[in-house]
Amino acid sequence: MHAQTIKRLQPDCRSCTAHGNTPHRRCRTTAAAGSGPLIGLQRLPDSQQSTTVVERRAADVAVIGGGLAAVLSAYTLARAGRKVLLLSDYGLAAARPQGSALQPLKLTDTDPLLVHLAAESSAYWRGLELLSSSQLLSPQASCDVVLQPDRDHAGAEGFSKLQDACAAAGVTTGPLSCSEAMAQFRQLRLPHSSACLLQPDGAVLHAGDAASAARTLAEKAGVVSRPGLILRGWRDRGSCFQLRASSRLAPELLSLFEAEALLLAPEHWAGPCLGLFGLAVEGLQSREVLHCQVDGGMWQQQAQLPLWQYWGEATPADQPVQPIGMAGLPLVTGQTGGWVLQQLPAWGLPVADPFTWQPASQQWRSSNDDDQEQQAAAAASSSASWVEVQVRQLHQTCSQLVHDVGPLQGATLRSSIRSVTQDGRPIIGQHPGFEPGRVVVAAAASGAQQYGPGSCSSSFQMSPMLAKLAGDVVRSAGGDAALLQGLELQREGLGAAAVDVRDPWEGLQELQAAQAVAKEEAERAADEASDNRQDLAFREPVA
Known part of the structure; x- marks a missing residue:
């Protein structure tokens, strides 16, 4: 009876039904679950689970992405007369990075094309x-x-390119000596060997309000938004694409959609998200960068500090490592009244596996923040983590350039994810695996894949222009041909190629939950080893 019960629950596992063996842990888990693997707090549906279709809808374009670029793309297409569906969640079983509530709108860059996009x-x-x-x-x-x-x-070298790039894009800048910069921004304290470039047209973006306003405008324009649904599968029917989606807590209640074209605009983990639709982009990476700010700090519009970017300084010959370029916003603490800075390095560490990545968020409680010698020793120590080295170096540099920077103790460290490309430019183009116009890709970028000082372009600030250009490509409206060529998916260095996706209608969850699949394979291998041991024990003659 025991063997018959196990066979009914797990018909593919012969070992559990042979010789009356105790069922494997994997078999017991599957039998108890009965409705697909658990990923986080959501249960993924399997092909055997009974489902109910609760919604059917057709659209001209389905925009898939939860970021501002996706929402504004949907709004742009709806204003152009298209019926648009907005589906926010790709369903990856990976931690969702938290964005900053304040984003810089900074126009200067070393690349004239990025300056033009920002303007x-x-x-x-x-x-x-x-x-x-x-x-x-x-x-x-x-x-x-x-x-x-x-x-x-x-x-x-990077700083010398700024003024020429801004001039080529028609953006006004003005060089300042260190004394002129300190006269205009009184909190700065710059060495006499420094040079500055002023750009008067920047701003601080209130990210939450902007995202809310964009979503409201999109819905008023007729965009059908489904923010609570997760992509469960897709397939190409030739004349249209079919999508199925459901919520996290009720995956058996399906919504079915049809769309003539797809616009893929992932907010985070762009590479794995595009991989769900059979697109591999070698030159698109996800990198972890660190934010450091004092708890209780809040941004205030002040003339005493600008939006700033530090490009570094020369290093001694015996120290080949370049200083870390960084940028940030002026913050003022509510507790001490001292000035602190939100710090954003211009580079970060590549994230090899988004399914195992966890965001860092911790309080800095070092008791040696005022001891410069111990700070230097900690930074030079081979055992110091990259987080500690970065934070100390950034904070020390800020303290040298700005008056009254708050102490490091009590600061909160948070990590976030940035998408970077070889040249720092975003991506807009046609999916090479489909006929032109059927699947369009729009992926933001916040920097180049290089170490050392560099531009810190915010992908958030580029969202409106990225959305407009993506909408032009979907509608085959032409647009700025030179600009689109510079952002083309097939440009040199990206290595974009179409790849096969096995059964994206029923088997998409295997890609969405790569960590769970890897774990299942490991358990299966362990079970096979256990089978071999049990078979040997069964066949061994009894004395």
Whole structure:
């Protein structure tokens, strides 16, 4: 009877039904669950589970993505007369990075194309602000700073390109000496060897208000939004794409959608998300960067500090490692009244496996924050983590450039994820595995895959222009051909290629839950080893 019961629950496992063996842990778990594997707090449906279709809907375009670029793309297409479905969740079983409530709108960059994108996006932001009748951005000048610009180092090389790139894109800038910069921004304290570049048209974006306003405008324009549904499968029917989706807590209640075209605009983990639709992009990476700010700090519009970016300084010959470039917003603490900075490095560590990544969030409680010698020793120690080294180096640099920077003790460290490409540019283009116009890709980028000082372009600030260009590609409306060519998916260095996806209608969950699949394979291998041992024990003659 025992063997018959196990056979009914797990018909593919012969070992559990042979010789009256105790069922494997994997078999017991599957038999108890009865409705697919558990991933986090959601249960993924399997092909044997009874499902009920609760919604059927057709659209011209299905936009898949939960970020601002996806919402604004849906809004742009709806304004152009398309019937648009917005599906937010790709269903990856990976931790969801938390974005910052404040985002810089900074126009300077070493790449004229990115300067142009930022300037055009700035105009769109102001238009969105008028349409939503709410304050989405606060004006704040930006200032790029480099030390020892006449020396040969990476920061000086990057800084020297800023003014030419801005001039090529028609963005106004003005060089400042260190004394002029300190006269305009009184909290700065710069060495005499420093040089500055002022750009007066920057701003601070209020990310939450902007996202809420964009979603409201999209729904008013007729976009059908389903933020609570997770993608469960897709298939190509030739004339259209079919999508199925359901909620986390009720995966058996399905919504079925049909769309003539897809716009893939992932917010986080762009590589794995695009992989669900058979697209591999070698030159698109996810990197972890660190934010550091004092608890109780809040941003205030102040003339005493700008939006800033530090490009580094020359290093001694015996220290080949380049200083870390960084950028940030001025913050003021509510507790002490001292100035602190939200710190954002211009580079980060590659994330090899998004399914095992966990965001760092911890209180800095070091008792040696004021001991410079111990700070230097900790940073030089081979046992110091990359987080500790980064935080101490960033905080020390900020303390040298700005008056009254708050102490490191009590600061909160948070990590976030940035998408980076070889050249730092976002991606817009046609999926090479489908006919032109059927599947369009729009992936943001916040930096280049290089170590050392570099531009810290915020992908959030580029969202309006990215959405407009993606909408032009979907509608085959032409648009700025030169600009689109510079962002093309098939450009050199990205290595974009179509790959096969096995049964994306029923088997998509295997890609969405890669960690669970790997764990299941490990358990299966362990079970097979156990089978071999039990078979040997059964066959061994009894004395």
